Amino acid sequence: MPADSPRKYSPPYISPRTFNTLLEKLKNNIPDRIDRSYLDSMFSGSNSTQVMAALRFLSLIDGINKPTARLRTLANAGQEERPRYLRDVLSGAYAQLLSGDQVNLQSATYNQLEEAFQGCYGVDGDVRRKCIKFFTSMAVDAGLSLSTHITRKVRSTPAGPVVRSMGKKASSKSSRTPEVPQAPAGIPQHALLDKLIDKFPDHDHKWSPEERKAWLDAYQVFLRLFFPDAKR
Numbered sequence: 001m002p003a004d005s006p007r008k009y010s011p012p013y014i015s016p017r018t019f020n021t022l023l024e025k026l027k028n029n030i031p032d033r034i035d036r037s038y039l040d041s042m043f044s045g046s047n048s049t050q051v052m053a054a055l056r057f058l059s060l061i062d063g064i065n066k067p068t069a070r071l072r073t074l075a076n077a078g079q080e081e082r083p084r085y086l087r088d089v090l091s092g093a094y095a096q097l098l099s100g101d102q103v104n105l106q107s108a109t110y111n112q113l114e115e116a117f118q119g120c121y122g123v124d125g126d127v128r129r130k131c132i133k134f135f136t137s138m139a140v141d142a143g144l145s146l147s148t149h150i151t152r153k154v155r156s157t158p159a160g161p162v163v164r165s166m167g168k169k170a171s172s173k174s175s176r177t178p179e180v181p182q183a184p185a186g187i188p189q190h191a192l193l194d195k196l197i198d199k200f201p202d203h204d205h206k207w208s209p210e211e212r213k214a215w216l217d218a219y220q221v222f223l224r225l226f227f228p229d230a231k232r
């Protein structure tokens with residue numbers, strides 16, 4: 001399979017933080033092949049699969065998972081050089097979106113960008129939202145010009161669906177950020193659990209106290225369901 005055929009894959013919908021973490025891990029230490037045995041040491045199983053799909057779409061690995069020259073250049077670039085190389089990667093991978101035929105990214109609304117992603121890549125729903133989140137974050141890092149209508153909407157959109165509590169509302173007087181609980185140590189992950197965790201919204205410190213408490217309560221219920229014997 002040619003390395004320069006990114007449109008055969010869906011656009012990335014991993015978190016921008018995951019991608020940037022990978023680039024830092026790869027800096028001056030790129031393996032001969034990027035496969036699950038390498039990625040599973042950093043990410044959960046389902047995330048590893050999504051990372052590999054993202055690398056293929058961006059033409060950063062080829063059909064047999066070997067790093068391309070683009071990946072080596074991007075990962076090893078200095079802080080000042082990286083935006084230029086990232087811009088080259090995005091220009092190749094998102095050529096259809098960036099051509100201007102579907103949408104003018106410098107003046108478009110967020111809904112227009114959604115329609116462009118649907119038309120170019122056939123993605124919808126929560127996957128499309130995550131695709132847009134990744135693309136816009138990378139575009140900003142690369143110095144591409146985006147409409148303020150898009151960037152404002154992306155910044156105001158939660159990382160995942162807001163969890164609403166069925167119990168009492170948290171007091172609005174409290175602005176203290178609750179400590180995010182960790183899954184009990186020593187319990188192995190498996191594919192089903194990975195998928196369910198991926199569906200759980202990321203904790204966002206910009207949420208209101210009520211939303212943070214609702215997230216915390218829901219997360220604790222989630223842990224009790226899967227780890228009923230764990231100490232709390």
